[in-house]
Amino acid sequence: MVSISVPAQPRSAESMAFSVVLDLIEGIGRVPTGRTVEVRLGEGDRDAALDIVSAWCASSGNEIVSIEGLTVTVLHGRSPDSLAGLDPGQLPGSRVWVYTNFDCNLACDYCCVRSSPKAERRAIGVDRLKQIAGEAAAAGVGELILTGGEPFLLNDIDVLVNSCTEKLPTTLLTNGMLFRGARLERLRRMDRSRVILQISVDSATPAVHDSHRGSGSWAKAIAGIRIAHEEGFRVKVAATLPADQMHELEPFHDFLDTIGIAREDQVIRALAHRGVADSGIELTVDSLIPEVTITADGVYWHPVAADHDDQFVTRDIFPLADAIAEITRRFVAHRRAADSIAEWFPCA
Amino acid sequence: MTAPLVIGSVAYSPNVVPIWEGMRDYFAETSTPIDFVLFSHYGRQVDALISGSIDLAWNTNLAWVRTAGQTDGACRALASRDTDLVFTTVFVARSGSGFTSLESLRGRRLVLGSRDSAQAAILPVHFLQEAGLGESDVTLTRIDSDVGKHGDTGRSELDALRAVLEDRADAAAIGINTWQAIGRGELLPGAFESFWTSPEYSHCTFTAMPSVAVERTDPWVANLLAMDWENPQHRPILEMEGLQAWVPPKLDGYASLVAAVKEQGITDRW
Numbered sequence: 270m271v272s273i274s275v276p277a278q279p280r281s282a283e284s285m286a287f288s289v290v291l292d293l294i295e296g297i298g299r300v301p302t303g304r305t306v307e308v309r310l311g312e313g314d315r316d317a318a319l320d321i322v323s324a325w326c327a328s329s330g331n332e333i334v335s336i337e338g339l340t341v342t343v344l345h346g347r348s349p350d351s352l353a354g355l356d357p358g359q360l361p362g363s364r365v366w367v368y369t370n371f372d373c374n375l376a377c378d379y380c381c382v383r384s385s386p387k388a389e390r391r392a393i394g395v396d397r398l399k400q401i402a403g404e405a406a407a408a409g410v411g412e413l414i415l416t417g418g419e420p421f422l423l424n425d426i427d428v429l430v431n432s433c434t435e436k437l438p439t440t441l442l443t444n445g446m447l448f449r450g451a452r453l454e455r456l457r458r459m460d461r462s463r464v465i466l467q468i469s470v471d472s473a474t475p476a477v478h479d480s481h482r483g484s485g486s487w488a489k490a491i492a493g494i495r496i497a498h499e500e501g502f503r504v505k506v507a508a509t510l511p512a513d514q515m516h517e518l519e520p521f522h523d524f525l526d527t528i529g530i531a532r533e534d535q536v537i538r539a540l541a542h543r544g545v546a547d548s549g550i551e552l553t554v555d556s557l558i559p560e561v562t563i564t565a566d567g568v569y570w571h572p573v574a575a576d577h578d579d580q581f582v583t584r585d586i587f588p589l590a591d592a593i594a595e596i597t598r599r600f601v602a603h604r605r606a607a608d609s610i611a612e613w614f615p616c617a
Numbered sequence: 618m619t620a621p622l623v624i625g626s627v628a629y630s631p632n633v634v635p636i637w638e639g640m641r642d643y644f645a646e647t648s649t650p651i652d653f654v655l656f657s658h659y660g661r662q663v664d665a666l667i668s669g670s671i672d673l674a675w676n677t678n679l680a681w682v683r684t685a686g687q688t689d690g691a692c693r694a695l696a697s698r699d700t701d702l703v704f705t706t707v708f709v710a711r712s713g714s715g716f717t718s719l720e721s722l723r724g725r726r727l728v729l730g731s732r733d734s735a736q737a738a739i740l741p742v743h744f745l746q747e748a749g750l751g752e753s754d755v756t757l758t759r760i761d762s763d764v765g766k767h768g769d770t771g772r773s774e775l776d777a778l779r780a781v782l783e784d785r786a787d788a789a790a791i792g793i794n795t796w797q798a799i800g801r802g803e804l805l806p807g808a809f810e811s812f813w814t815s816p817e818y819s820h821c822t823f824t825a826m827p828s829v830a831v832e833r834t835d836p837w838v839a840n841l842l843a844m845d846w847e848n849p850q851h852r853p854i855l856e857m858e859g860l861q862a863w864v865p866p867k868l869d870g871y872a873s874l875v876a877a878v879k880e881q882g883i884t885d886r887w
Contacts, residue, residue, distance in 0.1 A: 302857060
């Protein structure tokens with residue numbers, strides 16, 4: 270037997286595509302699980318080579334992390350499931366927010382979407398909302414949440430809400446101040462078994478609430494809660510407090526207990542530095558678990574930033590399942606990028 | 618406190634450290650704790666085993682055969698991976714190249730892996746001889762990448778496949794693990810096809826010298842065999858090491874390699 274050395278022949282495009290996989294297998298074998306390797310595709314056979322690399326990764330339990338031009342970065346092993354640590358209720362698409370109009374009878378000084386009596390109405394409309402509700406139910410969404418501005422400014426709010434409740438349980442956010450006359454009749458036409466009203470109250474006494482939301486608004490909100498209860502609706506209360514007041518909430522909870530709000534229906538959140546708020550916690554795409562949010566202008570990452578370009582996702586509301594998938598994809602990508610940075614810094 | 622069994626392993630991959638740290642953590646919770654020592658090649662590891670520097674060695678089939686040769690068969694095989702009992706060598710060529718058997722290699726070019734790789738060099742030559750193909754019948758090219766690691770890195774086999782792709786050889790002999798790694802020809806249907814697969818033989822095994830008492834190794838083996846694929850703590854270690862279950866060794870699975878080593882005049886030491 271002999272050992273011989275044969276010079277390499279010029280590679281065919283096909284051979285080069287296959288060679289990329291051999292390079293990849295060798296590279297993966299040289300790094301521990303959790304690290305990445307790069308392979309370079311040939312210019313002439315990029316797509317064929319990428320198909321082979323993708324198929325190899327899928328069958329071998331490794332994962333393509335990025336494709337930039339001719340360079341493919343592959344993770345040895347698979348990334349941890351970025352969604353695995355989430356509560357089921359936090360999974361993107363578990364519930365969908367819809368902004369019904371944006372205009373409002375109040376001009377709260379912390380409104381995250383700049384709603385006010387002067388804000389232009391940007392109505393989602395009954396036809397789109399029906400389609401959203403239908404597609405949401407089909408996509409596995411468990412709940413719809415409608416918010417304004419103030420939804421009861423809409424003359425068809427009962428029709429809007431009923432189009433949602435026909436498909437899914439629905440929570441309707443309101444300041445609770447307009448439950449009289451025709452608007453009270455619209456409230457009465459809603460399905461009590463499928464609608465929860467979420468009314469904003471920021472303090473146990475009028476002063477703080479009224480300082481942000483307008484004189485007399487606290488008393489009207491409390492009256493609205495009473496009316497809603499009398500009409501047989503379940504009521505949640507949502508409060509917005511400066512972050513430095515979030516540590517002493519018990520007196521406020523005690524007050525809400527006295528007006529018949531169950532503890533699980535008392536939602537207290539920190540003020541966000543968004544919209545017209547001049548202070549508050551900073552909430553970015555990187556720091557927020559997304560909640561699919563739809564406005565007349567398109568799909569946003571989270572309701573707290575539904576008037577801000579940095580959290581705009583797509584103008585295409587439909588198919589809704591695609592919008593949910595896109596937000597999920599971006600969330601996973603953000604989490605992985607954050608994990609990579611977390612891995613990187615201790616090594617630096 | 619029980620003294621740990623010291624196990625030698627060759628560092629053929631960066632994953633060897635997490636594998637053995639995982640093994641050490643697992644055995645720390647048992648009655649048979651371990652520690653480990655990494656070697657750069659099997660020759661040094663077997664020397665350390667025979668000299669008593671380590672208690673056990675995680676050996677390839679060639680390292681086992683050589684240890685047995687140096688100890689007149691006194692060493693003991695303790696356990697293997699399930700995948701070690703059904704190892705094979707696969708002869709592959711470009712798809713459509715017309716090979717149908719080992720006999721069809723007559724007058725053609727066969728590329729082999731590292732000369733100390735049982736699966737990609739030593740046993741392929743043995744299988745050729747069994748098929749009646751001698752030294753002058755097949756032109757052999759050897760790719761001696763990573764000599765000393767007995768083909769564990771797989772690098773020489775990948776180089777052999779590259780040689781086939783680049784028409785520097787007509788066929789390659791590779792281990793079943795490498796054949797599986799490239800998708801058994803299904804992933805690259807236009808690239809490679811297998812035309813002959815060897816009978817099954819045994820590959821790696823934990824090896825002990827007779828000086829290490831059975832009273833120490835038996836409980837350790839029992840704990841090893843208790844590792845469970847369904848246990849989320851055990852599974853990552855098993856996955857990285859390429860098995861689903863640790864099993865008792867199959868000694869008659871080394872017969873073909875013993876014969877090959879004898880035929881080819883491969884010495885017991887390096």
